[in-house]
Amino acid sequence: MVLQQLGLQHFLALSAILFSVGLFGVISRRNSIAILLGVELMLNAANINLIAFQRYLAPPAGLNLVLDGQIFALIVITLAACEAAVGLAIILNVYRVLRTTTADEVSLLKW
Amino acid sequence: MTLNLQPTAGLDQFAPEILLGVLGLIVLGIGALTKRRWPLAAPVVTLAGLFACLPLVAMQWRHEQSVIFLGSYVVDDLAVFFKLVAVAAGGLVTLIAMSYMRRVDRDYGEFFALLVWAVLGLCLMAGAADLIVILLAIETVSLLSYVMTGYLRNEPRSAEASLKYFLYGAVASAVMIYGMSLLYGVAGTTKLYGLLGSEALPMQLRLHPSPLQPIAAVLILVGLGFKIAMVPFHWWAPDAYEGAPTPVTAFLSVGPKAAGFAILARLFMQEGNALYPQWPTLVAVLAIATMFLGNWAAIWQGNIKRMLAYSSIAHAGYMLIGVVAWQGGAWTVSDRGGIASHGGLHAVLFYIASYLFMNLGAFAVAIAIERATGCESIERYGGMAKRNPFLAIAMTIFLLSLSGIPPLAGFFGKFYVFNAAIRGAADDAISLSLPFGIHVNVLFWLAVAGVVNSMIAVYYYMNVVRLMYFQPATGLDAEEAEHAIVPSVGVQSVIIITLVATFLLGLLPEALVRFLAESVFPGGLS
Numbered sequence: 001m002v003l004q005q006l007g008l009q010h011f012l013a014l015s016a017i018l019f020s021v022g023l024f025g026v027i028s029r030r031n032s033i034a035i036l037l038g039v040e041l042m043l044n045a046a047n048i049n050l051i052a053f054q055r056y057l058a059p060p061a062g063l064n065l066v067l068d069g070q071i072f073a074l075i076v077i078t079l080a081a082c083e084a085a086v087g088l089a090i091i092l093n094v095y096r097v098l099r100t101t102t103a104d105e106v107s108l109l110k111w
Numbered sequence: 112m113t114l115n116l117q118p119t120a121g122l123d124q125f126a127p128e129i130l131l132g133v134l135g136l137i138v139l140g141i142g143a144l145t146k147r148r149w150p151l152a153a154p155v156v157t158l159a160g161l162f163a164c165l166p167l168v169a170m171q172w173r174h175e176q177s178v179i180f181l182g183s184y185v186v187d188d189l190a191v192f193f194k195l196v197a198v199a200a201g202g203l204v205t206l207i208a209m210s211y212m213r214r215v216d217r218d219y220g221e222f223f224a225l226l227v228w229a230v231l232g233l234c235l236m237a238g239a240a241d242l243i244v245i246l247l248a249i250e251t252v253s254l255l256s257y258v259m260t261g262y263l264r265n266e267p268r269s270a271e272a273s274l275k276y277f278l279y280g281a282v283a284s285a286v287m288i289y290g291m292s293l294l295y296g297v298a299g300t301t302k303l304y305g306l307l308g309s310e311a312l313p314m315q316l317r318l319h320p321s322p323l324q325p326i327a328a329v330l331i332l333v334g335l336g337f338k339i340a341m342v343p344f345h346w347w348a349p350d351a352y353e354g355a356p357t358p359v360t361a362f363l364s365v366g367p368k369a370a371g372f373a374i375l376a377r378l379f380m381q382e383g384n385a386l387y388p389q390w391p392t393l394v395a396v397l398a399i400a401t402m403f404l405g406n407w408a409a410i411w412q413g414n415i416k417r418m419l420a421y422s423s424i425a426h427a428g429y430m431l432i433g434v435v436a437w438q439g440g441a442w443t444v445s446d447r448g449g450i451a452s453h454g455g456l457h458a459v460l461f462y463i464a465s466y467l468f469m470n471l472g473a474f475a476v477a478i479a480i481e482r483a484t485g486c487e488s489i490e491r492y493g494g495m496a497k498r499n500p501f502l503a504i505a506m507t508i509f510l511l512s513l514s515g516i517p518p519l520a521g522f523f524g525k526f527y528v529f530n531a532a533i534r535g536a537a538d539d540a541i542s543l544s545l546p547f548g549i550h551v552n553v554l555f556w557l558a559v560a561g562v563v564n565s566m567i568a569v570y571y572y573m574n575v576v577r578l579m580y581f582q583p584a585t586g587l588d589a590e591e592a593e594h595a596i597v598p599s600v601g602v603q604s605v606i607i608i609t610l611v612a613t614f615l616l617g618l619l620p621e622a623l624v625r626f627l628a629e630s631v632f633p634g635g636l637s
Contacts, residue, residue, distance in 0.1 A: 019289055046292040053292070079288075097264075107271075108268050109275070
């Protein structure tokens, strides 16, 4: 029952909030891994958008592209995993060399 | 445009990409098997493969657009141009990297596999016609760039550069993906070209006017702006360029930047694209900021790689002038063989071709000098004219070309871009009305900013020339100062190739202009 009262705008609002939370985390956190977590939230906000649009705005019949959004979301999930794998490897290497993962303290390169 | 609903139809037109994918695997295997016994095996196979790829790509230059794989991938002249740039950049960087990587890392075969796959990613960016493919291609290039930037694992600066590049890049691509999800909602499809229409139909956007369109457009611009190092998304560039191994820096300054413009052209430079009609004004403002910031910051740099990084930001600004002025129409060949040239898109393409050679040439000289002096400081260029006259004259020519002095390639790159802007300004193509009745002819001021910036840039480019010719070598003992600098064979051949190309594009620009004018680009450019 409740689900039927939910409209597209509710999902868009949810995803916008999630995106903002993620962006806020990226900006305010200093630890590289926490920044990575913020990025994951932003990616999942995009996924909510994709699935919601897929559900509510199915393209006109005959175009036969009804699964675009679902596939897009699946690919974004896969991408997020790849990005986390590469990112964690880079962070691990930085920790090995510089003994810190805090973005502020990694500052050999400047203006 | 031809269309086939068989999922595998068009596989033959995908041959260059398949070759690159397989080549990466082969190089990876060779690198692992030969290790130190035949250190040249991996780069030589890479070079041979990339060389074999060139004719395969060139054969696709057929003045027609064919959309393959159910509308998700497009093969047309625009894609061919950017693929040629990507493969050429990959080949030249392989030549540069051969001896450099061997010095810093004994088991370096895998580096060339990463490079080949990055070139593959750039080719996919050039041909992507579906938001999903665009995203995958951009991420392929990005992830490989992060890894290549941090390739010197034990070097703190390299590790730090890869971390910063990764964090900025991850955020930028997350923002872009969010924008793409909104764009999908607005358009109802991820395909850039409609599947049903007989002609290229840029995303059925006209059907769904929605307040989400400008938001989606701006968010996607963030992701692309990151790739091409557009202000204010350029912060990663100086750090990543300085910390990365220098051949990787050379690659990053050309490859991803060019491919970013390919996607910009496909998504935004389309006739009747109602995605966000005001985007040229927004990009114009950012282009002016990009040029001024890049050139201003470059003046103060003491590190050659960092200086070239800021200079590459400034060059992205010049290219953006052409992007803003794209509505000037296509370059055409008239009946009498004359060429009418005032289109922004073609000007950008010419600029990218000239930038490819002059910038890679400058990086090749920088690598030769870095290897000899063991240091990236600009001060160490003192006395270079005596220590190696050839390197000094080559660097002078590349820097003159970068600052846009005729008769070198960079001059015509800037000339066509500014020309496109001035032509557009004459029609007052993009105007901005401010309060108090102030009317701004955007393209005119854009051209003025470009010319002013070209003059600022001469200062820091010529500073290097001044050091090479009029300053004695510093920080060396007498014996070392006399010691000649001998670049490796790979670096030498890159310098010669890029020198020839810089001169050819400057002395005979008609050849490339004719090639571009005869090409057919999508999106109703007429």
